[in-house]
Amino acid sequence: MIQGSAVVLLSGGLDSATTLAIARSLGFDVLALSFDYGQRHEVELLAARRVAKAIGAREHRVIEIDLRAFGGSALTADLPVPRSRTEEERGKDIPITYVPARNTIFLAYALGWAEVLGAQDLFIGVNAVDYSGYPDCRPEFVQAFERLANLATKAGVEGRPFRVHAPLIELTKAQIIRRGLELGIDYALTHSCYDPDTAGRPCGECDSCRIRLGAFEELGLADPAYDAVR
Amino acid sequence: MIQGSAVVLLSGGLDSATTLAIARSLGFDVLALSFDYGQRHEVELLAARRVAKAIGAREHRVIEIDLRAFGGSALTADLPVPRSRTEEERGKDIPITYVPARNTIFLAYALGWAEVLGAQDLFIGVNAVDYSGYPDCRPEFVQAFERLANLATKAGVEGRPFRVHAPLIELTKAQIIRRGLELGIDYALTHSCYDPDTAGRPCGECDSCRIRLGAFEELGLADPAYDAVR
Numbered sequence: 406m407i408q409g410s411a412v413v414l415l416s417g418g419l420d421s422a423t424t425l426a427i428a429r430s431l432g433f434d435v436l437a438l439s440f441d442y443g444q445r446h447e448v449e450l451l452a453a454r455r456v457a458k459a460i461g462a463r464e465h466r467v468i469e470i471d472l473r474a475f476g477g478s479a480l481t482a483d484l485p486v487p488r489s490r491t492e493e494e495r496g497k498d499i500p501i502t503y504v505p506a507r508n509t510i511f512l513a514y515a516l517g518w519a520e521v522l523g524a525q526d527l528f529i530g531v532n533a534v535d536y537s538g539y540p541d542c543r544p545e546f547v548q549a550f551e552r553l554a555n556l557a558t559k560a561g562v563e564g565r566p567f568r569v570h571a572p573l574i575e576l577t578k579a580q581i582i583r584r585g586l587e588l589g590i591d592y593a594l595t596h597s598c599y600d601p602d603t604a605g606r607p608c609g610e611c612d613s614c615r616i617r618l619g620a621f622e623e624l625g626l627a628d629p630a631y632d633a634v635r
Numbered sequence: 636m637i638q639g640s641a642v643v644l645l646s647g648g649l650d651s652a653t654t655l656a657i658a659r660s661l662g663f664d665v666l667a668l669s670f671d672y673g674q675r676h677e678v679e680l681l682a683a684r685r686v687a688k689a690i691g692a693r694e695h696r697v698i699e700i701d702l703r704a705f706g707g708s709a710l711t712a713d714l715p716v717p718r719s720r721t722e723e724e725r726g727k728d729i730p731i732t733y734v735p736a737r738n739t740i741f742l743a744y745a746l747g748w749a750e751v752l753g754a755q756d757l758f759i760g761v762n763a764v765d766y767s768g769y770p771d772c773r774p775e776f777v778q779a780f781e782r783l784a785n786l787a788t789k790a791g792v793e794g795r796p797f798r799v800h801a802p803l804i805e806l807t808k809a810q811i812i813r814r815g816l817e818l819g820i821d822y823a824l825t826h827s828c829y830d831p832d833t834a835g836r837p838c839g840e841c842d843s844c845r846i847r848l849g850a851f852e853e854l855g856l857a858d859p860a861y862d863a864v865r
């Protein structure tokens with residue numbers, strides 16, 4: 406089935422890579438959008454480039470935005486990333502790696518680009534199950550953004566409504582990986598770590614690494630992105 | 636009455652200057668936020684700096700964002716700005732000066748900054764009466780953004796809700812000017828023109844100039860920002 410164009414937010418991590426592959430598998434002509442937001446590691450953007458190419462995005466655009474100007478997160482400021490937390494500790498509160506308004510800002514840009522392109526579909530790889538406690542990864546956030554998009558734009562007002570797809574939102578990390586493997590994703594290309602070493606290798610200990618490694622283990626598989634460090 | 640901090644979007648135009656003065660008059664400690672988004676004229680940002688200083692913003696931050704990367708508007712791409720349109724022509728459709736998702740992107744950044752600051756109040760100078768036909772200047776847009784903000788953020792989820800104020804939304808341009816003059820604004824400091832000359836002087840013919848000049852005329856006043864060109 407041939408769909409129109411879709412703008413897909415792509416970080417280079419496991420979730421957004423799977424989301425891009427799902428959008429492709431649904432027949433969308435996919436355009437990937439990444440952000441250079443003062444990450445402490447460029448390795449994430451390198452992964453995004455590899456993934457966009459491997460999955461066949463028609464275009465991949467990287468927008469530079471400066472979230473460091475506001476501070477307030479271990480991912481953009483110079484605060485230590487928590488390591489070796491258990492599932493219970495992770496579930497307790499919103500972690501310091503939370504970036505204020507990040508997904509709102511990312512979706513706002515995706516909306517602007519989609520409207521210029523004439524695309525009506527946006528994809529975001531948020532996930533409410535193993536979601537690390539971020540408020541902007543919940544279904545009610547995604548629905549509220551879709552509603553906003555259709556009030557905010559010429560396209561929405563003129564009857565070409567936007568749809569915001571979050572195909573991973575109800576899946577566990579293991580289910581996401583299984584779906585991605587069915588679609589032929591090479592997860593060795595992806596990068597999820599919050600705190601890689603200077604060579605870009607994942608730490609294996611931050612929340613993001615632990616969730617991912619746990620899910621591969623659950624499936625009885627080795628995570629190909631961690632072969633080098635294990 | 637002493638309120639907390641508020642983030643106020645400030646373009647340097649008549650509406651946002653009035654909004655900043657209103658936020659101050661309500662007792663908020665105001666922090667002004669402007670964007671350098673590839674405007675064809677730097678004069679807008681110069682006006683924002685003058686206005687922030689004159690009205691007494693505690694801080695004024697300018698964030699560089701590249702809306703030109705998407706194209707699609709006479710304000711960010713190389714398309715001609717319409718001139719000398721009547722009120723009827725202006726009302727007919729969404730003009731080419733519309734920037735896709737602009738207010739969504741601006742409010743998303745304001746939200747991020749507010750959350751880092753611990754501020755719960757955002758101000759935006761949108762106006763649905765003489766609004767030039769932009770969908771993201773309507774009350775339903777502002778309400779939808781407030782709702783989104785409280786689902787998107789740690790502060791919202793933890794019971795410190797955001798309020799998005801649009802104090803001009805139901806006012807005519809003449810009412811806005813009258814309110815601003817009561818608050819002591821010097822409108823000579825502001826800049827509203829979509830298409831200034833190389834010296835930064837307003838054209839007097841674009842929609843924005845015509846709406847503004849018409850409103851001052853309605854009040855029986857000369858617009859001080861246009862003294863030089865008239």
